[in-house]
Amino acid sequence: MRRKLSLFFLVTFAVLETAGIAAAENGGFTPEFPHSPNAERINTAYYLILGFTGAIFVLVETALVVFIWKYRSRGRPRTTEGAQVHGNTRLELIWTVIPVVILAAIGIFVFYELPGISDVPKASASDRVNITVEGHQFYWQFDYPNGARSIADLHAPVDKVVYLTIVSPDVNHSWWVPQLGGKTDAIPGRTNHTWFKADRAGTYIGQCAEFCGTFHEAMRARVVVTSAAEFESYVSSQATKELGRSEFQGVCATCHGMQGQGAYGPNLSTNPLLIQASGLTSIVRNGFGTMPPVGEGWSDAQIKALVQYAKSKIYKGAAASGG
Numbered sequence: 595m596r597r598k599l600s601l602f603f604l605v606t607f608a609v610l611e612t613a614g615i616a617a618a619e620n621g622g623f624t625p626e627f628p629h630s631p632n633a634e635r636i637n638t639a640y641y642l643i644l645g646f647t648g649a650i651f652v653l654v655e656t657a658l659v660v661f662i663w664k665y666r667s668r669g670r671p672r673t674t675e676g677a678q679v680h681g682n683t684r685l686e687l688i689w690t691v692i693p694v695v696i697l698a699a700i701g702i703f704v705f706y707e708l709p710g711i712s713d714v715p716k717a718s719a720s721d722r723v724n725i726t727v728e729g730h731q732f733y734w735q736f737d738y739p740n741g742a743r744s745i746a747d748l749h750a751p752v753d754k755v756v757y758l759t760i761v762s763p764d765v766n767h768s769w770w771v772p773q774l775g776g777k778t779d780a781i782p783g784r785t786n787h788t789w790f791k792a793d794r795a796g797t798y799i800g801q802c803a804e805f806c807g808t809f810h811e812a813m814r815a816r817v818v819v820t821s822a823a824e825f826e827s828y829v830s831s832q833a834t835k836e837l838g839r840s841e842f843q844g845v846c847a848t849c850h851g852m853q854g855q856g857a858y859g860p861n862l863s864t865n866p867l868l869i870q871a872s873g874l875t876s877i878v879r880n881g882f883g884t885m886p887p888v889g890e891g892w893s894d895a896q897i898k899a900l901v902q903y904a905k906s907k908i909y910k911g912a913a914a915s916g917g
């Protein structure tokens with residue numbers, strides 16, 4: 595009776611525990627809902643494999659439980675040997691052939707899906723946008739065809755093929771926005787490519803997927819998908835002020851907080867370095883102590899935008915903190 599009761603509680607607990615995870619709003623056990631053809635194909639492959647492995651799990655576990663029950667000792671002494679069975683050619687052939695067929699089916703299906711995942715769909719020049727993605731410790735930087743640059747937020751038009759060139763000037767990172775496709779590594783000295791074609795406007799969340807240092811976890815990305823017209827107006831009107839804001843929020847705030855109030859890194863809002871163009875330039879370009887050289891390779895205009903933003907929006911003076 596006691597054994598039955600504890601088994602009952604164990605099963606109930608396992609059901610409740612897994613139901614919560616399965617129903618979680620981010621997709622739970624399953625991948626996020628795809629919004630690009632390549633992400634869709636990755637999901638299809640996932641569900642095919644899940645189907646096979648799920649069926650195998652149920653089959654094996656059922657057989658296990660049935661056999662434990664059917665061949666239990668029934669109180670016979672421990673020293674008594676059970677019936678000795680050996681060799682069943684037909685059975686052994688079946689359990690060799692079935693796994694081979696399953697693996698072959700999965701293999702064939704994956705190779706069938708692969709071109710649709712990795713090959714960039716053909717598109718006319720007007721239906722395709724090329725964007726360079728640069729991984730940095732610890733932020734993402736995006737360069738658009740007309741020379742515009744943004745940080746942390748990648749802007750892209752809906753229903754167009756967005757072809758990404760992925761590079762890194764420092765260490766290995768990995769570009770990953772699950773709803774828009776698989777991971778693509780950003781490796782120093784190497785150029786990788788991936789693409790997406792978002793099927794609706796909206797914001798998609800990504801995360802650097804390769805451990806790249808202390809603040810790897812803070813290296814998030816957002817893909818902001820809008821209509822083609824909104825995208826054009828964003829890249830053509832990206833003002834210096836906007837660039838300064840995105841640099842501060844995408845790069846500095848990762849460690850120093852949104853208002854520069856200090857988080858992992860020291861408080862900036864009371865640091866007079868923020869209003870000294872030369873000092874700020876040097877520390878941003880070269881790094882200092884544990885701070886990485888986040889602005890290595892930035893243009894003068896980019897540095898200027900950051901100095902302007904920091905001066906007007908972040909620096910509160912030493913008096914404000916009373917110190």
Ligand code: CUA
Pocket residue numbers: 729730731732766767768802803804805806807810811813
């Ligand atoms: Cu960049 Cu992890």
